[in-house]
Amino acid sequence: MTSTFHQRAVAVIKRIPKGRVATYGQVAAMAGNPRAARQITRVLNSSSKKERLPWQRVINREGRISLRPGEGYEQQKGMLLDEGVRFDRDDRIDLARFGWKPRVRGTTGSCR
């Protein structure tokens, strides 16, 4: 495997469909390490500048933007809104609704 975690993570991020969002942990898990969520930040910082990754579709597990106002928060929120993602009054995204689900499960999904 010439591909590193970084490469795999990039591939996963590229697969996030428009109008949907994924959490760091989710991406990390799909890339092979459920606990490598932190590394996703590095991937985004690095690759988003080199490649055009949908970094805006990656958010934290609370369904919120981890960036702080002035650090790209507004930009990310703007792009997501443009894709049709809705934020509630707490600036949170309903992951049950906009969360990326690679495998379609029952909508009743209260699995987790």
Add this chain to the structure above:
DNA sequence: AACCTGACTTCGG
């Protein structure tokens, strides 16, 4: 070359 930090998550007490 070594140490530190980072847009987080999960486990344990």
Add this chain to the structure above:
DNA sequence: TCCGAAGCCAGGT
């Protein structure tokens, strides 16, 4: 149920 600590990998200093 809430809080603290560990984990993960790579790039930057």
